[in-house]
Amino acid sequence: MTAxxxxxxxxxxxxxGAPLTLSxxxxxAARLSxxxxxxxxxxxxxxxxxxxxxxxxxxxxxxxxxxxxLEKDGLVTILPRRGAQVTRLSIAExxxxxxxxxxxxxxxxxxxxxxxxxxxxxxxxxxNVARLAGLARDPGEGDEYIETVFELNRLLNDATxxxxxxxxxxxxxxxxxxxxxxxxxxxxxxxxSAGNWQRLVKAVREGDGxxxxxxxxxxxxxxxxxAIRELEKT
Amino acid sequence: MTAxxxxxxxxxxxxxGAPLTLSxxxxxAARLSxxxxxxxxxxxxxxxxxxxxxxxxxxxxxxxxxxxxLEKDGLVTILPRRGAQVTRLSIAExxxxxxxxxxxxxxxxxxxxxxxxxxxxxxxxxxNVARLAGLARDPGEGDEYIETVFELNRLLNDATxxxxxxxxxxxxxxxxxxxxxxxxxxxxxxxxSAGNWQRLVKAVREGDGxxxxxxxxxxxxxxxxxAIRELEKT
DNA sequence: GTCAATAAGATTGTTGACAATACTACACGC
DNA sequence: GCGTGTAGTATTGTCAACAATCTTATTGAC
Numbered sequence: 001m002t003a004x005x006x007x008x009x010x011x012x013x014x015x016x017g018a019p020l021t022l023s024x025x026x027x028x029a030a031r032l033s034x035x036x037x038x039x040x041x042x043x044x045x046x047x048x049x050x051x052x053x054x055x056x057x058x059x060x061x062x063x064x065x066x067x068x069x070l071e072k073d074g075l076v077t078i079l080p081r082r083g084a085q086v087t088r089l090s091i092a093e094x095x096x097x098x099x100x101x102x103x104x105x106x107x108x109x110x111x112x113x114x115x116x117x118x119x120x121x122x123x124x125x126x127x128n129v130a131r132l133a134g135l136a137r138d139p140g141e142g143d144e145y146i147e148t149v150f151e152l153n154r155l156l157n158d159a160t161x162x163x164x165x166x167x168x169x170x171x172x173x174x175x176x177x178x179x180x181x182x183x184x185x186x187x188x189x190x191x192x193s194a195g196n197w198q199r200l201v202k203a204v205r206e207g208d209g210x211x212x213x214x215x216x217x218x219x220x221x222x223x224x225x226x227a228i229r230e231l232e233k234t
Numbered sequence: 235m236t237a238x239x240x241x242x243x244x245x246x247x248x249x250x251g252a253p254l255t256l257s258x259x260x261x262x263a264a265r266l267s268x269x270x271x272x273x274x275x276x277x278x279x280x281x282x283x284x285x286x287x288x289x290x291x292x293x294x295x296x297x298x299x300x301x302x303x304l305e306k307d308g309l310v311t312i313l314p315r316r317g318a319q320v321t322r323l324s325i326a327e328x329x330x331x332x333x334x335x336x337x338x339x340x341x342x343x344x345x346x347x348x349x350x351x352x353x354x355x356x357x358x359x360x361x362n363v364a365r366l367a368g369l370a371r372d373p374g375e376g377d378e379y380i381e382t383v384f385e386l387n388r389l390l391n392d393a394t395x396x397x398x399x400x401x402x403x404x405x406x407x408x409x410x411x412x413x414x415x416x417x418x419x420x421x422x423x424x425x426x427s428a429g430n431w432q433r434l435v436k437a438v439r440e441g442d443g444x445x446x447x448x449x450x451x452x453x454x455x456x457x458x459x460x461a462i463r464e465l466e467k468t
Numbered sequence: 469g470t471c472a473a474t475a476a477g478a479t480t481g482t483t484g485a486c487a488a489t490a491c492t493a494c495a496c497g498c
Numbered sequence: 499g500c501g502t503g504t505a506g507t508a509t510t511g512t513c514a515a516c517a518a519t520c521t522t523a524t525t526g527a528c
Contacts, residue, residue, distance in 0.1 A: 048508090048509070048510090049509075049510070050508090050509075050510090060510090064510090064511095080510085080511095081509085081510060081511075082509085082510080083509065083510060
């Protein structure tokens, strides 16, 4: 109702060769993914084509395609003849995704640590890691700690020459975002996280690829264990 | 022309909850993927909606969806307003995919080696690896060596409890299938490959997760280097 | 001869209607 | 009371036509 018809063709910029405007399905997917990530659409909630198409004032075709895009990112699950629903992950599935992220983050950060021109990246990494240490002690600052962690991940992702790795990692990180947040609720956990980041950036600075890989894996695995501990509380 | 209308709803069986019949888009995607994998559709070839829809006797809707499915597996690349074409990978992209495969195969095989009930799997692995050694010496046997390697990968994939890992690995393996084959053309390379497999299965037998991981990574990286050597010849 | 503007054709994007299937509530028999 | 069959409704799947955009061939100017 509130959104109404007429989604503007706004430019955000993406991969090369692609046009600067988001296609209609991409715009719809973007709007829906905001709600899923924010939790407005809770896991398990059905997302029905007609309702979405009515809200945005488009036909069901683009909506179908938008839902397929969200499925590709794991945000919704589509069952034949039963439509889409916001993905609900079991604890085992959360663990699986974190395990994959650990392996791939290890690859990403090892390659970055072994990159001769990582010099330009380092100051920004060190900047954010320094901020992290301060924020870890004070959980009251709301999302600032988490925002900084995201910024670090964004920096490292953008520094990865392997585009496909970047795409997979972004998708997996999105799927577990909610759970990463869940695991960063306590001061102790934040200090552990900050320590892992320090270890990682130190390895990058020194060009120690293997140590960077180990640090990255440990960081994600700690994140995994913290998230699962929270999930098992309920 | 030869295919004609009326795709039968044949059952192949897939994930739980899903119906036993393949949906129309899935059937179309399956038919197209055969051709792409077999090379009938060469990299770079455009796959136009109208042509496909005419051949299979369906409207363009299901065809569009089939192409999105193939895009998800990396078999075609879709450019906005320009349609789909069979994915053409640069050497750098081939390297990227192999690097990801190495990391994830390492994860897969480490977890398998550390699995207490890997006993039932071992005889089948050892069987195939033994066959590999004999086949490596005789490149004239056509695809039998490669078939055995695929069987080994299938066994390991099916043994992985991590479903998402399985899905990602299957997709990436499919994308590089053509190049893996390319790298297995010589006797020397096959012997190297067979040696890597022996090392891997030995580690699985002994329950040495780290060694299994290292062997798996080495196996894929050797495969990568062989493929790239072939690609750079031209 | 080369380049740019333009027009014709080809192709993808979107729409609304119809078909097929799945879900829900209710009645009926045991 | 409980399970089963059935009708009605809701929802997804497919289709054919129309709109928007891109590609290609042609023409003209320099």
